[in-house]
Amino acid sequence: MTDDAAPYQFTTDWFDIYARRIWPDLLAQLQPARVLEIGSYEGAAVCFLVEQSAAQPSIEIHCVDTWGGGIEHQSAGVDMAAVEGRFLHNVNTAVARARHAVDVRVHKQRSDLALAQLLTQRGPGSFDFIYVDGSHQAADVLCDAVLAFRLLRVGGVLAFDDYLWAEDLPRGRDPLRCPKPAIDAFVNLHFPKLDILRLPVAYQLYVQKRSD
Ligand SMILES: C[S@@+](CC[C@H](N)C(=O)[O-])C[C@H]1O[C@@H](n2cnc3c(N)ncnc32)[C@H](O)[C@@H]1O
Secondary structure (H helix, E strand, C coil), X not given: CCCCCCCCCCCCCHHHXXXXXXXXXXXXXXXCCEEEEECCCCCHHHHHHHHHCCCCCEEEEEEECCCCCCHHHHHCCCCHHHXXXXXXXXXXXXXXXXXXXXXXXXXXXXXXXXXXXXXXXXXXXXXXXXXXXXXXCHHHHHHXXXXXXXXXXXXXXXXXXXXXXXXXCCCCCCHHHCCHHHHHHHHHHCHHXXXXXXXXXXXXXXXXXXXX
């Protein structure tokens, strides 16, 4: 768990609601040395990863975010410059407190560009654990999922937050503006190459890569 005594600056509990219940067991089994997060916001997941990996010799964490916010943040008027400032404060705090080797690399750009660059620079199969929590627009999620699967090693885990999230629009749910149709399409197209992990929550979806 993130240490409550640490002077972190978080204004949301998104990470706490689901991921915090699942990650301790998952990380203990996977012991990921190379992690990619798409959508880092204030760095809650990164700080948790840094603290949870304390028994490992080292961890490398790549954070991809525009810090421009998704449509849902923009329509709510969230001050994303302040969010980015809290991300930097929180991650610097976690790294400074760590006694093991922690290498956090920040990619401030759109996820499609960042993931394509990581594929070119690092190659396929170069990550052990990937958390997809960036844009919630279906086409963006599908792009993130397909590229992330290529970046994931066989045996690695790909986690999707907000599988069941949808905007509360006056005309109802728009399938182009939520992650589920994209995640379902990704899972269906890759079904022979992955296993869906059985979890106590349905709001997030986790898959383990079986083959390339
Ligand atoms: C729900 S928040 C991430 C929360 C974070 N994972 C956590 O656990 O606290 C989504 C983030 O995705 C970023 N984002 C939205 N669309 C993006 C895109 N196309 N490329 C990169 N980042 C994006 C937003 O700026 C925002 O910070």
